[in-house]
Every structure is written in structure tokens, then in C-alpha cells.
Amino acid sequence: MADPVSAGAQFLPDPVxxxxxxxxxxxxxxxxxxxxxAAAELIRSLRGRHGPLMFHQSxxxxxxxxxxxxxxxxxxxxASDVLLASLAVDGVPEPVEFWISKSQxxxxxxxxxxxxxxxxRGSGFSLEAPDGLRFLIRSHLTPTPxxxxxxxxxxxxxxx
Amino acid sequence: xxxxxxxxxWQSRYDHFIGGEYVKPHGxxxxxxxxxxxxxxxxxxxxxxxxxxxxxxDAAHGAADAWGRTPAAERALILNRIADRMQxxxxxxxxxxxxxxxxPVRESLAxxxxxxxxxxxxxxxxxxxxxxxxxxxDDDTVAYHFHEPLGVVxxxxxxNFPILMAVWKLAPALAAGNxxxxxxAEQTPxxxxxxxxxxxxxxxPGVVNVVNGFGVEAGKPLASSPxxxxxxxxxxTTTGRLIMQxxxxxxxxxxxxxxxxSPNIFFDDVSAASDDFLDKALEGFTMFALNSGEVCxxxxxxxxxxxxxxxFLATAVDRTRAVRQGHPLDTDTMIGAQASNDQLEKILSYxxxxxxxxxxxxxxxxxxxxxxxxxxxxxxxxxxxxGDNSMRIFQEEIFGPVVSVTSxxxxxxxxxxxxxxxxxxxxxxxxxxxxxxxxxxxxxQAGRVWTNCYHAYPAHAAFGGYKQSGIGRENHKMMLEHYQxxxxxxxxxxxxxxxxx
Numbered sequence: 300m301a302d303p304v305s306a307g308a309q310f311l312p313d314p315v316x317x318x319x320x321x322x323x324x325x326x327x328x329x330x331x332x333x334x335x336x337a338a339a340e341l342i343r344s345l346r347g348r349h350g351p352l353m354f355h356q357s358x359x360x361x362x363x364x365x366x367x368x369x370x371x372x373x374x375x376x377x378a379s380d381v382l383l384a385s386l387a388v389d390g391v392p393e394p395v396e397f398w399i400s401k402s403q404x405x406x407x408x409x410x411x412x413x414x415x416x417x418x419x420r421g422s423g424f425s426l427e428a429p430d431g432l433r434f435l436i437r438s439h440l441t442p443t444p445x446x447x448x449x450x451x452x453x454x455x456x457x458x459x
Numbered sequence: 460x461x462x463x464x465x466x467x468x469w470q471s472r473y474d475h476f477i478g479g480e481y482v483k484p485h486g487x488x489x490x491x492x493x494x495x496x497x498x499x500x501x502x503x504x505x506x507x508x509x510x511x512x513x514x515x516x517d518a519a520h521g522a523a524d525a526w527g528r529t530p531a532a533e534r535a536l537i538l539n540r541i542a543d544r545m546q547x548x549x550x551x552x553x554x555x556x557x558x559x560x561x562x563p564v565r566e567s568l569a570x571x572x573x574x575x576x577x578x579x580x581x582x583x584x585x586x587x588x589x590x591x592x593x594x595x596x597d598d599d600t601v602a603y604h605f606h607e608p609l610g611v612v613x614x615x616x617x618x619n620f621p622i623l624m625a626v627w628k629l630a631p632a633l634a635a636g637n638x639x640x641x642x643x644a645e646q647t648p649x650x651x652x653x654x655x656x657x658x659x660x661x662x663x664p665g666v667v668n669v670v671n672g673f674g675v676e677a678g679k680p681l682a683s684s685p686x687x688x689x690x691x692x693x694x695x696t697t698t699g700r701l702i703m704q705x706x707x708x709x710x711x712x713x714x715x716x717x718x719x720x721s722p723n724i725f726f727d728d729v730s731a732a733s734d735d736f737l738d739k740a741l742e743g744f745t746m747f748a749l750n751s752g753e754v755c756x757x758x759x760x761x762x763x764x765x766x767x768x769x770x771f772l773a774t775a776v777d778r779t780r781a782v783r784q785g786h787p788l789d790t791d792t793m794i795g796a797q798a799s800n801d802q803l804e805k806i807l808s809y810x811x812x813x814x815x816x817x818x819x820x821x822x823x824x825x826x827x828x829x830x831x832x833x834x835x836x837x838x839x840x841x842x843x844x845x846g847d848n849s850m851r852i853f854q855e856e857i858f859g860p861v862v863s864v865t866s867x868x869x870x871x872x873x874x875x876x877x878x879x880x881x882x883x884x885x886x887x888x889x890x891x892x893x894x895x896x897x898x899x900x901x902x903x904q905a906g907r908v909w910t911n912c913y914h915a916y917p918a919h920a921a922f923g924g925y926k927q928s929g930i931g932r933e934n935h936k937m938m939l940e941h942y943q944x945x946x947x948x949x950x951x952x953x954x955x956x957x958x959x960x
Contacts, residue, residue: 357695357696357697358696358718358855358856358881359695359699359755359856359882359928360716360717360718360719360858361617361644361693361694361718361755361858362695363718363855363858364855364857365695365801365805367697369701374700374701375704402881402927406849407851410812417800417801418800420493420646420799420800421799421801422674423674423678423695423697423698423701424678424679425674425675428673428674428675429490429506429673435808436808437808437811438812439815440815440816
């Protein structure tokens with residue numbers, strides 16, 4: 300797949316509150332989640348068929364560690380989750396929220412995530428499986444070991 | 460060595476199995492089913508939708524009452540006959556399972572299918588032996604407790620052991636007197652139909668129904684239906700939560716098995732002698748390659764005590780390099796294919812992040828191209844990483860033949876590292892000292908601690924998770940109660956009124 304491109308997502312630093320939504324990063328360039336063009340294209344296609352969308356990053360066995368794509372609101376997020384990004388996708392009128400469980404993000408927060416697409420056969424109840432495609436996370440180390448405590452204007456931690 | 464031929468019993472197309480017969484999908488659509496051995500499609504499978512699930516639920520509800528009232532002895536007899544039929548067809552089931560999933564046939568011949576057979580026999584025995592209870596509350600009052608079936612249950616099956624995982628769920632549900640609607644994984648939808656083709660005549664129509672399809676199109680209508688009394692699922696955490704969410708809407712119970720990141724702990728005294736036990740422990744280390752690593756309890760974190768770390772690990776690397784990768788239908792092959800292309804891609808993404816995080820690759824680390832027709836299949840070299848428990852390869856279930864190794868100082872350190880994970884499904888403890896084994900086994904927060912063994916899955920040993928690894932215990936008679944209601948009859952034998960009114 301092609302190199303990741305920033306989807307203009309808003310970075311939401313490591314939250315401490317329950318399911319809290321933190322103010323977006325002013326620059327918008329340091330999102331922990333980005334999309335490949337192929338992922339953006341698949342999101343556009345799914346949006347056209349299923350309406351507004353959301354992601355929740357899974358863990359555990361079988362199809363685990365895959366980003367699951369649902370109709371927005373289908374998966375109920377709560378106090379145990381973190382909203383990592385609200386992804387802006389060309390051609391999609393509303394941002395696509397990307398969630399992960401708080402405990403899992405504690406273990407992932409030193410990495411940035413790129414949502415890609417590969418040919419695939421199944422993925423839980425995720426919407427793309429019948430298309431013979433599957434969203435896949437590719438990960439990249441952030442330049443610092445942890446983003447804990449980072450706040451929106453702390454530029455020193457932003458750039459790779 | 461035996462090299463089995465590719466199975467020829469497959470139908471070109473499989474419909475849903477509903478009410479004892481094959482039924483075309485309501486939407487008329489099918490999806491292709493490739494073998495991971497070559498990547499080539501070998502059959503088409505019905506693409507189920509909510510209408511198909513409803514039809515299966517109709518059939519199950521039509522059969523549940525009579526099945527629930529069938530004497531336990533008769534239900535047990537049917538389960539035993541299923542086991543006998545599977546025994547008679549062990550090779551063909553094993554070859555089908557290998558063709559479907561990519562696992563080495565030596566494993567499906569010696570583990571998957573024999574365990575499935577025994578599972579039916581175990582629950583046939585367990586239901587015969589199960590008793591209700593009575594409490595004599597006073598001289599005139601007795602509380603009777605009866606086990607009753609739930610009715611119709613939904614079961615969603617994973618792709619790593621398509622037949623065995625189905626049987627883990629089917630056997631207790633059927634023994635307890637429930638009718639089942641089962642959805643196989645879309646990655647491995649066909650081998651269960653080979654099993655059905657062998658046993659369909661043994662079961663009353665509607666007691667077992669199989670609806671194929673994708674999670675979002677067939678799994679969701681099943682999991683969210685108010686017409687199922689319980690949902691059983693094996694898979695990952697996000698879908699597990701979604702299934703709990705649907706169940707909460709209907710106030711139904713669930714059992715969930717959601718994986719792990721199992722530590723396999725090798726104390727110094729393992730290397731105290733060069734003997735059979737050391738040899739067994741080294742095999743225990745290499746168990747991360749069993750089923751190509753696609754096991755919820757894959758021993759994917761090896762913790763080796765500092766005193767023998769270098770020597771044990773060097774020998775373990777040699778042992779891993781000796782794992783023979785080849786055609787899964789060759790009985791000499793020790794590791795076969797990953798189950799799907801997306802699983803292959805996910806494993807490769809973890810090999811990438813492991814390197815980025817600074818873990819050392821001691822062996823493997825790449826996709827394997829086995830040449831010829833196998834070049835289209837999905838193969839990964841058995842891989843050993845050396846690193847730190849905070850790395851993502853130590854914290855996430857890769858579901859591939861990848862083990863991440865680190866060292867520990869003493870018992871407390873071992874337990875601390877072992878428990879530093881979101882999950883708690885399995886663990887292994889290897890030591891010649893019984894006290895160390897006991898202390899470690901009790902301190903590790905996991906539902907199953909293999910002690911001086913690994914990857915044994917006998918019936919009558921409870922299997923299930925602590926922490927985020929799930930809810931419920933399979934493989935044991937206690938699973939019967941996950942498929943039963945408790946009916947209490949509170950009976951007064953006194954002719955006297957209470958005197959309130």
C-alpha cells in the first residue's frame with residue numbers, strides 16, 4: 300500500500316479523564332492516527348453505503364489488534380475508552396472518530412498508527428469484510444518513549 | 460512420512476444447514492473460500508443475512524422443546540454416536556481441517572480431531588452424571604434445584620480450530636438440552652460442513668443449525684437477536700464488548716473467550732540436568748509454533764531466569780530452527796500456513812514494529828516462500844524476538860509463530876512480568892521444584908497455568924480467562940451450567956397456615 304498521508308486528524312493527547320475528549324492539537328499535524336489513501340478510499344465507499352462511521356481498535360485473539368469499523372454509535376464507547384482522533388476524510392462530511400480502550404492505549408501510546416487496507420476475509424463485525432478487504436494497523440515509533448502528559452502546545456514532542 | 464492428497468470431498472458450494480437440510484441463502488449470494496495452503500479458492504459458501512438467521516432461529520425454536528425433554532441418556536447416546544462417527548472418519552476430518560485452516564496435518568490428526576471426539580464423549584458422560592440438588596430447609600420445607608436447558612443459543616466460532624472450537628461449544632450446549640444456531644468464521648466456513656455431512660443423520664432436525672456469512676451480516680443478527688437465550692463467542696475484545704452490549708439490550712448471558720498474551724516461565728533449575736525434562740521444557744518453549752501460533756494461549760512470551768538464560772535460549776533457538784516448515788498435508792511438517800492473508804499481513808506488521816522497538820531477531824522474522832503451489836499460501840518463519848516486556852510485541856496477541864523472550868531475576872520478578880499484561884488466559888511454569896511451581900502457579904493471574912507442560916487441552920480441565928481474556932470456563936462440566944437455567948421448586952409439606960392473614 301502507499302505511504303501514509305496525514306488525514307488531517309486532530310491529535311488528542313493521552314487523556315486522564317473517563318472517555319474524555321481533549322482539545323485538539325492546534326497544528327493538527329501530530330495525530331496518532333493517519334490513513335493511507337487506500338484506507339481513505341474504503342472509508343468513503345463504506346460511508347456511502349452505511350452512513351457515518353467510527354473505528355474501535357481491538358485487542359486479543361483471532362481478529363484482534365485490528366481496527367474495527369462500525370456505523371457511528373454502533374459500538375458504545377465509555378469510561379474505559381479514549382478518543383484518539385477525529386479523522387477528516389475527503390468526501391466524508393463528518394469526522395470519523397477513532398477509539399481505543401484506555402488500557403490498550405497505555406501500551407500503544409509510544410507509537411503512531413496508520414490505518415491501511417489489505418485483501419482479507421473477515422474481521423469481527425467490521426463493515427469492510429464483505430468487500431474482501433480488511434483494515435490493518437501499521438505502527439511507527441514516536442520520537443519519544445511516551446506521550447504521557449503531553450499537552451496541545453508541547454511542540455517538542457510532536458515531530459518525528 | 461505420509462503425504463495426504465488434497466481432499467476431494469468438498470462440494471463446490473455450501474448452503475446453510477437449517478432444520479436438518481441445506482437451504483439456499485435468502486440473498487442468493489455466496490463468497491469464495493480459499494485454502495491458505497495455496498491461496499486458491501476451493502469452494503463457495505452461502506453469504507448469510509438476517510433473514511437466514513431468522514430462519515435458523517425458527518428451526519431451532521421448533522426443535523428446542525423436544526430436544527430439551529429428551530432424556531439425558533438419549534442425548535448422551537447421540538453425542539457418543541457423533542463421536543464414533545468422527546472416529547471412523549478421523550483422517551478425512553483431519554485432512555479437511557488442514558485444507559481449510561492451513562495447520563499441519565500431524566496436529567489435526569493427533570490433536571484437533573481426537574480432542575473434538577473426546578469432547579463429545581466427555582459431555583455425554585457429564586450430563587448423565589449431573590444431578591440437581593435439594594435443600595432441606597426445615598422439617599416441612601424443601602428447596603429443589605433442577606437444571607433446565609436455556610432453549611436456543613447462539614454460538615460464534617473462531618477460525619483457528621474451526622472444528623474443535625465448534626465442538627467445544629456444541630457439546631456442552633447439546634448435552635444440556637439446547638438447540639443451537641452456529642456461525643462459523645468466514646475465514647474457515649467449510650470444514651464444519653464436512654463434519655455435518657457425516658453426522659447430520661444422527662441429530663433431530665433443527666437441533667444444530669449452521670448459518671455462514673460475515674460477522675456484520677450474519678454474526679450481528681445472531682448476537683443481537685432477542686430469540687437467543689445466550690451467546691457464546693471466541694474472538695477479540697472489541698467484538699466481545701459488542702456482543703456483551705447486544706446481550707445487555709436483551710438481558711441475556713454471554714460467555715466470551717477473548718485471547719491472551721501467555722507467559723511461559725523457565726526457572727533456572729530446568730537446566731540443572733541434561734535429561735528428558737530439559738528436552739520436554741525446550742519443546743514447551745517451541746510450542747509457540749503450534750498451530751502456526753494461532754492459539755489464544757500461544758506461549759508468546761518466554762520468561763527465562765537469568766542463571767541459565769544464555770544456555771537455555773541458545774538451545775531453544777536451535778530447537779526452533781529445527782521446526783520443519785512445509786506442505787501442511789505432509790505428516791513430517793511441523794508448521795504450516797497462517798489461516799488467511801489478512802492474518803499474514805498482521806503478523807508481518809508486528810515483525811515490523813518489533814524491530815522498530817529495538818527487539819533483536821534471534822531467528823526467523825520474515826515471510827516464508829515455500830515455492831511451487833505453496834508460493835500463493837500464507838507462511839511465516841517461526842520467529843524469536845528478544846526484548847523487553849513493555850514492547851508491543853510483548854503486550855499484544857500477534858496470533859502467529861512469534862515468541863518474545865526476556866529474562867527475570869527470581870520468582871517475584873517472574874510473577875510481576877507475567878502479570879504485566881491486559882490478559883490472563885494461559886501461562887506455563889517449568890521447574891523441578893514443586894514449591895516454586897505451586898507458588899508461581901497460584902500467583903499468576905490466568906485461568907490456566909500449565910505446570911511442566913503446555914498446550915494440553917483435555918476435557919475435564921477448565922479453560923477460560925482472567926482479566927480481559929473473557930468470561931466463563933469451557934472444557935469442563937461446569938460449562939454445562941453456562942447452558943442451563945436453575946429452576947427452584949420451593950415446596951411446603953406442612954398443612955398449617957402461616958397465620959399472617
